[in-house]
Amino acid sequence: MGESESTATNPSSSNKSTNFINVFFRLLAYDTITWFFNLIIHTFFRDVQTRGSFNIPQEGPIIFVIAPHNNQFVDGLVVMTKVKEISSRRISFLIAKKSYNKRIIGDAAKLCGAIPVERAQDLLKPAIGEIMVDSNDDKIIIGKETNFTKQCQSKGLIGLPDNLGNTKVSEIIDDTKLILKRPFTSSNKETQDKINTVLKNGTKFKTASQFDNHVVFQNVFNHLNQGGVLGIFPEATSHDRLQFIPLKSGVAIFALGAVSQQIEKFQNGEINQITPVRVVPIGLSYFHPHKFRSRVVMEFGKPIIVDQNLAQEYNENSKDSINKLMKHIEFKLKEVTMNCNDYETLMVLQAARRLYTSGNRKNIPLPMVIEMNRRLIKGYEQYKDQPDVKELKNSVLEYNKQLMRLNLHDHQVESLNRSTRIHNIWMFSKRFFTFILFMSLSLPGIILFGPIFIIAKRISKIKAKEALANSTVKIKAKDVISSWKILVAMVLAPMLYSFWSIIGTIIIIKFKILGKYQPSYIFIFLYFYCWAILTTYASLRIGEIGVDYYKSLTPLFLSILSINQDNFQIEKLKNTRNELRIKVNEFCDKYGPGIFKDYDEFYKKYNKIDDEDGDEEEYEIISNETVSNQNKLNRQISGSSDSDPENVSNIPIMATSDSDHGDEHSPIRSNEPEEAEEQGKFNKETSEVVTNNNNDDDDSVQVRLRKSMKDKQFDE
Structure with a gap:
């Protein structure tokens, strides 16, 4: 009897131990990578400040809704690291499955517990034939050698080549005619001109079937109802505009749907209470976001509490409830962000x-x-x-x-x-000398890390051009520059430090600089590697002071040289x-x-x-x-x-x-x-x-x- 009880209980105890170990290592992985990202953020940005952090609930499910999305992957890193630092809450972000499957970015996202979202536009595939717009109605698409009844689907997507945009199909009339829910449009005049030209002359096209998001929704509901924290960029894509691009309603569906499922479980006796979901708006304000050693302010707004009453209204009339909540979310986001017309x-x-x-x-x-x-x-x-x-x-x-x-x-x-010319000459000379001194002290780091600055800048500009060509919402695609600068530095910095360390090791050994004392190659290599890192960081901080003095030289110089x-x-x-x-x-x-x-x-x-x-x-x-x-x-x-x-x-x-x-x-x-x-x-x-x-x-x-x-x- 005792043996049977032991065998019956052992699997349960083994499962608990396994679950505990899994949770422990997940938290350890999250905290480790957050610590690493925190080093990166504090290196790239000169100053990261937060305001209103007392608005972060210390327990219960939270959805952080973040806008504007002006800095691609960097936005998520800034929010994740600062929220962890301030409140010890761990955020799981929604991330496009396309990015989730990429190396480096995807690997980091998995360690951080990100939830992949497959988007319909990522499933677009080339279709047979050509399409053009009806001259009398820009919602009507006319096909040539097409088979719309098989290629397209009502509520599915139809897209143009060269990332000129996509839109939903409202109704399929026959194999050569369909009606769009909205015409192909772009806020960018140059892009709109291209759209008009290709649709007038005929163009290749892409299609995607109606996408079922229920699996994603259920994963999010489970995460929230377990007391998890979710981070969402409701604009769904990064951009470099001065105002929000249209917000997606997913955040409202997640909040209302999670509480709605709790109501159902409560009625079935599966849970004892219903826990509201708190939606906390976060406004990101960058000072030159694409520049190294710039500044950022992150502001937390007052939580919007999505409770049982809202969820019941959602069950009765989902569309109206979602619209009301989205209006309130947008309103609260504008309270913590800056939106200017031009x-x-x-x-x-x-x-x-x-x-x-x-x-x-x-x-x-x-x-x-x-x-x-x-x-x-x-x-x-x-x-x-x-x-x-x-x-x-x-x-x-x-x-x-x-x-x-x-x-x-x-x-x-x-x-x-303001002062005499002699005084201005003295001040200019003093500050110029200080500038030269600090820049000289930072010279070793500039030499060590200079190649990465040059390569990162060039690659980020190339990637910005590619992003601009593939987007209908970006203006100059500056939102991708800092992300690529950081990615390039993360890949090349270890390689460059290793190169300098190998050179240093060879010099030490070949010329017997240490005399009879010859430590191991590994020790010398590690010494040079750590020295290169510390030298670069010290040069960075010293160089900042020199740049500040440099900026003060211009008015003094003008005052010295000024004539009447x-x-x-x-x-x-x-x-x-x-x-x-x-x-x-x-x-x-x-x-x-x-x-x-x-x-x-x-x-x-x-x-x-x-x-x-x-x-x-x-x-x-x-x-x-x-x-x-x-x-x-x-x-x-x-x-x-x-x-x-x-x-x-x-x-x-x-x-x-x-x-x-x-x-x-x-x-x-x-x-x-x-x-x-x-x-x-x-x-x-x-x-x-x-x-x-x-x-x-x-x-x-x-x-x-x-x-x-x-x-x-x-x-x-």
Whole structure:
């Protein structure tokens, strides 16, 4: 009897042990690769800051919905590493099966527990015959030597060659005629012209059958209902636009479907309670995302709680429930991101922000800069048709052109010709010597790692051209550049370090530099390998300081060489700047109170950071560069009135030295979108079924930013 019981229980105990070991190694693999990615992110970016991390739930299922998707694979790495660092939650991302099956990227995705998603557009295959559009209706496709009834499927996809786009089939009339759900279109004028040309003259085409996503959905439901964390980019593809591309509804289906399945299991007695799914919006704001040693700010919005009531409505009317939730998600995403109609307007508003904050620029942390940009964009969009606003925009545009002609940045204007020529010569000589000193110290690392910089830059440009040719949403495809720079460096850096280590080992042994003492070849090789890595990293940090000094040389040099006529132009430029500063302040004072309830608290305290006021409010910055300075910057702040004090009290303020702060604040990219998406308006009905209150439109971030950094000091 005892033996039979033992044999009966052993398999169960063996299964538990096996499951425990599997979970342990999965977590170990995830944490190891996250640690590795964290090193990469902190090497590529000079500064990574987060804001609103208290909005991350410490338990229960979460869907992180992330936008804009401006940096391809890098976006996922930034979010995954920072969320793990801040909250110890482990994210599983949805990834296209096409990428999941690739080497390196796919292998890393598997170790991180990514869930592959097979997309219909990845299944497109060439079909027989040619197609053209009907001259009277661009939804009607006419075939030549085609067999639509066998080649195509209703609700399936039909695509054009050269990645000119694809669309769904609405109805198949016969073998040579079908109706599209939507015509072939592109927001890119050049791409649209190509589409019109090939459809007019006749073109080859591709088809794909209707794709069943139920398997993917079920995998996601299981993951969430086990308390897992999911990361989704609702735009579904990376891009380099200033606004969102249309969001996919998958995130709403995942959240509602997961809770709906819980309801079914609860009714069947399989579970004891229903756990809501929390959808947390994340906004990514890059400062020159494709450039090495740039900056990024990641902002977490308030969670949207998808509970039992929403799931029941989803069961009754899935389409309406999905639409309502997607509107709310888009609304919340816009609260934590910047969306501007065009690049010219963005540049004007960033110049206006610099003019408004000229006196305190070095004291203002990056997350607050992002919020200021966001508010200026909102104010401009609301009052852009006013005559005084149009006049101000034109004046700022002309001021920017003057800066470009003089090869200056706005933050350098105030320092022009302030002192005597002798003083300027002394300052220039001192800073130039310091620049030469630091760049000389960084020279060994430049020589060691220089080939990788050159190769990575060239390959990333080639890949950007390929991505642009294969996309209908990208403008200059700058969103793929940083990803390819990192991928190239990951592959070539070990090879290059090995090469230098072999050369060093050969020199040591051949010339007997160590004399009679001859350690093993492996020891010498490893010594040189570690030396090469440390030298490169030290050179990187030292070189950064040298570059900062280099950026300060231009205004001093102009002041030294300026003649009377140049002095007149410089003084005129400074007067122009001062006039614009006054106009920008008048614009904010005139229109700000009508848009933002906290105008006095935010804008005035924003521009008077050094004022004494003991009633500080909550604000959080977490910077990878200043963890070591936490004791030095140990200032504590109290919870805000509209937040949970248990979540946000006693948060340390940390920030970084920002020598070129005024110049580097150019989020997103230097490109120009072809069209602007309409501002999504939140459906009032959503507030009745989604927990988060809709009144956060104007002041969802108001309290967290007030007066927070008034004592904050940046090292120069």
